[in-house]
Amino acid sequence: MSIYTFGLEPLSCHAWNKDRTQIAISPNSNVVHIYQKSGKEWNKIHELTEHSGRITGVDWAPETNRIVTCASDRNAYVWTLKDGVWKPTLVLVRINRAATCVKWSPMENKFALGSGAKLISVCYFEKENDWWLSKHIKKGICSTVLSLDWHPNNVLLAAGSADLHCRVFSAYIKDIEEKPGPTPWGSKMPFGEVLFEHKECGGWVHSVSFSPSGDTLAWVSHNSSISVADGPRGKQVTHLTTDNLPLMSVIYVTENDIVAAGHDCCPYQFSYIGPEALGFVKKLDVPKQSSKGSMSAMQHFRNLDKKATTEEDHNEMETLHQNSITQLCIVEGPKTNVEKYSSVGLDGAMVVWTFKV
Amino acid sequence: MSKNTVSDRFRKVDVDEYDENKFVDEEDGGENQMGPDEAEVDSLIRQGSLMGALQAVLKNPPINTKNQNVKDRAEGLVLKVLSSFKSADIEKAVQSLDKNSVDLLMKYIYKGFERPSENSSTVLLQWHEKALSAGGVGCIVRVLTARKTV
Secondary structure: OOOEEEEOOOOOOEEEEEOOEEEEOOOOOOOEEEEEEOOOOOEEEEEEOOOOEEEEEEEEEEEOOOOEEEEOOOOOEEEEEEEEEEEEEEEEEEOOOOOEEEOOOOOEEEEEEOOOOOOOEEEEEEOOOEEEEEEEEEEOOOOOEEEEEOOOOOOOOEEEOOOEEEEEEOOOOOOOOOOOOOEEOEOOOOOOEEEEEEEOOOOOEEEEOOOOOOOOOOEEEOOOEEEEEEEOOOOOEEEOOOOOEEEEEEEEEEEEEEEEEEOOOOOEEEEOOOOOOEEEEEEEOOOOOOOOOOOOOHHHHHHHHOOOOOOOOOOOOOHHHHHHEEEEEEHHHHHHHHEEEEEEEEOOOOEEEEEEE | OOOOOOOHHHHOOHHHHHOOOOOOOOOOOOOOOOOOOOHHHHHHHHHHHHHHHHHHHOOOOOOOOOOOOHHHHHHHHHHHHHHHHHHEEEHHHHHHOHHHHHHHHHHHHHHHHHHOOOOOOHHHHHHHHHHHHHHHHHHHHHHHOOHHHH
16 A cells, blocks of 8 residues: 655546556646656646636546546546647537546547536547537436446446436447447447436445446445446346445456445445345455553543543544545556555545455 | 515525426335334333334334325334333344344434424434444435435
């Protein structure tokens, strides 16, 4: 586990480049900073300033080396590196509310953007006119789209939203790709089709994630629960309620293991083996046992007088993160066998965790 | 000078009601929900089988119904059962409940806090402490996020 603090501002979002030597983060403002790793330190090398509103999502496409950013100013930009400078290209997403999240598709030929306008904008590059076009998915969405994740087949898109639903849509764009083969989620996939919908997730769905094969879909919602839908087994949904504060982000680290983190400032591991078999495994942040020095009698009574308690002063939390974790990201390892993953939080810190099965 | 400078009644209009895109919860047809069986619970209390009364009163929660009377009656019944426990027995009673029942109990506790009566707060606070140690903060979060509650 290694922790690095990027300042005092909360980190809204982060994304890694292909070889993980650079990281793009946004410190709760309208700017994206790109840092380069040198030894144990991170040095700022670029600043992406084009947005006028707070940045809500960043994603870095590893192969094509493009960055997409979206913000509350209802815009999205695709950035390409030319002569050592990142140049922005405006994408016409045609939304009339803030954008909330953005994700490149696995083949990086399109990206999906969630927004408060109750729709998802799927954007792709049109070579003839040399600009980015967008198509809207609106069917059934009644409130802000809070999170997105692509299926490995580059066509299906999972969306969690504030209307307490979790859905899987088809984002098939016939101009740029072949027709996809059948999947456990369905075989007919015209653009915008809803292949799976789960109502009453109990709360806002903060984060969704497909498993490495795309067969199961996990999501976390604001009622402190985690759920998994099993595509091949009749799309059956299994819930697990937790005793902790709500989780904000979820990722798969193997086909059956899930890591989720949120307002408890600590990642948790869950495992899903089959329907009704979703279980909590362990807490992944084990605090070092802090040495408790002996307190003098004077200290004892002073504490009793000032704070009405004889316990030692706990100004810091026991977990590595001192505030809620907002986003998890895979750092090392293939999706089926993740070795390292990173978390950023409201405390301005980024922690890289090592995962051992 | 505009005519309407005197009355400010317009400020009390609920504009959200007139919003065409207003989010409406799905109706779940809770017309037949009657809440826990009063007779059964009363007889169990009289017999002194308090654990049984607790299990019985946590059945059939009037979650989906819009009938306020049913909800009030259920809440009153739950309060009666909770008050009849001795302080020392509360912990064991909470331990005997499963996860969903602890969540439901917490919902009733917070409902009871809304309208405090003579002795209800003390009783409810004791139950709250034990339910919290069994269900964790997640249990309270679920009370806050539940759109349809008792």
